[in-house]
Amino acid sequence: MSAQPSVPDVDNATLEDRLYTVKYEDPGDSHLDVKVPGFCAERCDTDDCIDVCPAGVWQQTDDGVPQIAYENCLECGSCRFACPLNNVVWEYPENGAGVTYRHG
DSSP: OOOOOOOOOSTTOOHHHHHHTSEEEOOSSOSEEESOHHHHHHHOOSOHHHHHOTTOOEEOOTTSSOEEOGGGOOOOOHHHHHOTTOOEEEOOOGGGOEEEOSOO
16 A cells, blocks of 8 residues: 555645645546647637646647646546537546546
8 A cells, every 4th residue: 555645734735735645647648638739729819728637737828829838637527518619638647547536
């Protein structure tokens, strides 16, 4: 059994401190992507995938195509529902990898 990270003991823990307590097993490949990168650069002007993500997985780049830090994903699926162009590829990580929630 692996050691569990402790819960931050500060009253106002930062998002990064809270994310550190989530158990995550890296699947090795991203389970997130965009279907057509050109749609983001040419047609999206709202950046909803970036704004809605509670973990900061989606970040804007200079070329207009979001950079995806899939390792931080909480697997909530918000990005795929927020994208008005239906341009988000979102799948559960394979082989039981990804986030493991222990307390609700």
